[in-house]
Every structure is written in C-alpha cells, then in structure tokens.
Amino acid sequence: MPQPPFQAQAAPAAAPEAPDETLQLIAPDGTVTRPDRLPDPETRVRLYRHMRRVRHFDERAWVLYRTGRMGVFPPYGGMEASQVGTAAALTPDDWLFPTYRDTGAALTYGLPLEQTIAYWRTSPHGWAMPQNLKILPFYIPIATQYPQAVGAALAERRLGTRNVAMAYIGDGGSSEGDFHEALNFAGALNAPCVFILQNNGWAISVPTHTQTRARNLARRADGYGLPGVRVDGNDVLATYQVTREAVTRARNGEGPTLIETVTYRVKPHTVADDPSRYRSEADTAGWDAKDPLTRLRTHLLQEGLLTEEEDHAFAREIEAEFEAALRVADSFPEPTPAEIVDHVFAEPTPQLVRQRAQLLAEEQA
C-alpha cells in the first residue's frame, strides 16, 4: 500500500487568506459579497436544510429539558453556520471529534437523531457510536480531543487512506496546553487534520478578551507553521468553503489547517446557566441580526433557490422526523444498575465480576 510521506516534504502551503481578513461570502442581509467563491446552488440548499434541521433540534431540546424529558444540554442556537458548514465538508470516512457544544456538527455529520436525543438524556443508547461513522462521544473535558485528532489523522496516513480528522474547540479551550501541543504536533508530523476553533465570544462567563490578549485566534497557527483562516462563523457558505479547502489540502498530503469561525453564543452556556450574571442583553442583541439561518434563507429566496412553500414543507418534514426519532428514543429502556460496570475492559477483572454480581443481587433484593 503506497504511503504518503509521514513528515512534510516541503514547506506547507501558504495561508489561503490574508491572516487578518474574516472571510464572508454573504452579508447579514443576504446579499452576496464574494460571488467568486459561492458554492453551487444545490450545496447552498443542502446547507440550509442542515441548518434548519439542527436549529430545530436545539429548540426542541430546550423544550424537552423544561419538561424533564432531556438532560442538561449545551445549546448552540445561533452557531449553526459554524457547525454545519464545517461538518458538511466531511464524509463518514473522515473523523469527527466534537465537544459538548457541537451537537449541530454531529447531526450534520450523520449521528442519528434518536441516538443524539438519547445521549443528552444520559441514556447508554446514546453512547455507543454508530459502526458506520467515525465520531467520538461529545468531549466534556476541554481540549483533550485535539491531540487525539492528530493521532487519528496520522493513523489514517499510516493506513494509506486519504481520510482526514476534524476536531472542534472553543475560544476558551484554545488556552489549554493540549490545544497548543496538538497544533505543534500536527504541523511537525504533517497530520491531515482540520482544526475548527469556534470563537463564540465566551467561555462560560469569561469573554474572549479576558481569556487571551490575542485578538485573532487564527493567527495562532503562525507559531506552529500552519495556515490559519478566519471566517465569518455566521455565514455557512463561508465556513463551508474554507473547510472544504482545508479538507482538500489535508487529503492531498498538504497538512493541517486551523480555522477560526467568528460567531457568538447568543444562548446561555447550558440550559442551566444564567448569563445575566456576566453579560447584558445589549451584548447579544446585535448578534440576532446576524442570525445564520435568516441570512441564508433570505439569500436563497432572493436567488429563487427556495420558495416559501418549499421552506414550510421542509419545516414540517423536519418536525415529523424529529417526533419520530423522539418516539424511538422514548422506547429505549432505562439502563439497569449492572450497566455501571459493563464496558470497562474487554474481559472484566475478577473485581468487576464480583461487583457486577453484587449489583445484580441488590437489584433482585
């Protein structure tokens, strides 16, 4: 099996964008600002459908949480362009390393709805990742997924594939040592990795300017010799284009890219968080006008790529799909106590065997 070179043979390609530019293809009012870089019409409609679908999940998750039918959920509403545009650039042969915030990316990549619902219900049925996808459960500890993605990317090269690994992180997460080690490793070892850094303005209560003195997180790539790209994170066409280019470079053996999607967390940190403790409504107000879904919808309607009727029909389809998945998720049985000690080792230790017996005995008592 021919193997691409493990180490970079030549200097990596230059950054495809000027480092301080924030690439945008359509403006918040839907007008096209960069016609030269627009994806084809079918792709634009496909991205819109993904965004609408993941928006619906986010909205339903809130309602389900309030009625006790969902666990603590970190919302991503308002960040759909950042998640959908990036994840849509992958195939299921590529790896996805999502954080807790990235349900939208996971759904776009192909994680089944009923399983995603089950995951956020803390049901074991949500945890066994599908055999046909290369996705890991949402990462809760911050930044640990970044070096792991580098490893998966390198493994794909060793195995002679052209598959890539994509990992997500937040602006806060990019302060962790693991983030920096991963970027350095990926560059030094020419790993086919795409690093998505979603700068949504906040790490719980800490704004980006308290988090770091850096004003442009994409520029961090410079220090590790990688291309760094900054993109309007509320413009799905822009996030899609730059990610597709980064994926292509990685597939072609040209190494990793860091993409900063500049967006905003309009929702609280989790459904249980009270953002009024650390930010004013004025802070968020401007971002509603930049809503990624409205932006693309306006564009598609203007271009005649979508009609109001089609949009309504699509909304009904999404709703039906979600409700059907919810019924499936509702039918998953509750875990039994013995499941606590399952899946620790391939072969349970004598201690685990004893502990399982104890759990079963208690269950029967």
Add this chain to the structure above:
Amino acid sequence: MTATASQSTKTMTMVAAINDALALALARDPAVHIFGEDVGVMGGVFRATDGLQARFGVERVFDTPLAEAGIVGMGIGMGLAGLKPVAEIQFAGFLYPALDQILSHLGRYRHRTRSRYHLPMVVRAPYGGGVHTPEQHADSPEAILAHTPGVKVVIPATPHDAKGLLLAAIEDPDPVFFLEAIKLYRSVKEEVPETYYTTPLGKARVVTGGDDVTVIAYGGMVEVAQKAAEAARSHGIGVEVIDLRTLVPLDTETILSSVVKTGRVVVVTEAPRTGGFHSEIAATIAEEAIEHLQAPIVRVTGFDAPYPPFTSIEDVYRPNPVRVAKAIRQVLSY
C-alpha cells in the same frame, strides 16, 4: 473551636460558609489571591466566590484563561514569591490537566529545596456525585492527591467545618487541596460563627458516639453514614460515626481509639473501589489494631468503573444509607 453564646452566628449553607471564609481571608491577609475559571465576574459556577471581586478588586480575585496546568503552575510561582494563592479548579474531575504541576512540583518544593522554598497554596475543587452532573463532573480523585507526598488533603462535611478548615488551610504553610462535596453545597445548613476561626487540620470529628461499630467517612459520605447510623440506633445498635475531615494529615489516633472500643469497622467512600484512600484506612487499622478487630473491615465504595453519566442509575454507584446499613449488619454478624 465551637461557637459560644457570646459569638454572633449566622445560618449558612456550606457554599456560604466557604464564601465567608474566603472573604475573611482576603480581608485579613493582603497576600491572599483568588483565581480560577469564572471565579471573578460570575463568582464561580457554584457561587463560592460570589461578590469577592466586587469587594476586593480584580487584582486579588480574578478570572484566568481556561487552563488548569496554567492555574496550578502560576499559583506555584505566586506562592514561591511570597503570595498566598487560593486557586479554584472548577470541578475536581478537571484537575487532571494540572497533574504534572501537582505531582511533579506542588508537593515537592519544600523537600527539593530543603525548606528554602515552600508553597502556602490552597487548591479548591468541587468533587463527588449525587446531583446529576454531566459526565466527568462527579469524580472523587482524593486518593491520587493523598498519594502525592507533600500535599495535604482536606474534605469538610459541614458548613462550620468548611469555614474553619478552609481558614486553617489558607494559614497553612504547605500546599492543601480542599475538596468540596457538590452534594453538600446547599443541602445542609447550620449556625456558623461570623468571626474568624480555624479548625485544625489533622483532627477527625466524632459525629455520633457508639460502642458496637465504627463507621469512617468524609465529605459527602458523612451524612450517608449518619443516616445509616440512625437507622441502626433504632435497632439498638450503637454506631460511632467518624468524619475524618482531613485525609492528609490523617488522625489515626481518633480512628484507632474508636476501633479499640468497637472492634468492628466500616469505611465509606464514593470513589472507585480499587486503590482508594479507604483501603489505606483499612490497612492502617489492620497494621495498628488487628488484635482489637472482631470482624473483617468492610469497605462501602463506588465501583471500578468511571462514575456513570447515566442519571437514572448514578444513585446506585454512589453509596447510600441502605448499603452502609448492610455493611454494618455484615460486620456485626461475623
């Protein structure tokens, strides 16, 4: 030191008592600095540092970037240079990125400089389960810390102790981990003196006296042990519940004098079973008082599996009064 009639007291939850201790420490000693993720503007995810930045300024109480190795490592430097760092790690399960700083440095400075340098640092971290937190938010990593030479480990079980022990930890010249059971933050209230007082490290508390069985617990497991003891008492069994308060230093004297009296021991923890601090307690008793034992020591623990992220069964993982009561019966029926 306990509250006397002349002292003014206030009903406090554990988190309020911790907040009160931090405020008193900041007011008393200008070297005290508090920092961590979300501790400033927001006052911490559990509000333990609520209002402190507004009162003492952003130089003394500040938000750090999101990096635990950075938080502990920076604290080490601050402590070496003469400040009193009080760092918060948002959840004990997120201490792990800082383990290099903890294992390689925090506990070693005094030894490796023959006391030329020392680290008067406190690291606070919420730990443990029982409140349905997401994955990895319910870990009990006290054994890793207690196994690190040179660091002390304190785990209060009441608001009164939380305040006194935290002030003692801040006064202590050596590094102290201060683990706070999330379950107890708001579930228990008691009268706590409003004044400054310390509760000495290394002194266990006898929660209830009894002659038949000794139950040893700490942190979130003390109230579980107490409930089991009450149930046993209604059956005429005298259970002595000991709240260790600090794992390092360990008050072996209080443990052993109780064991000599009862001859039967149950140790309770919510940490995983194998290699935990509870085993250290059992081994110490076996070494020092085996001739007084009338039954094998029984451990009531979590399981050798990660703390389950499955809300509906997490209460099975975490020891409850029923499991402790069963262990009490077991040591009695030997």
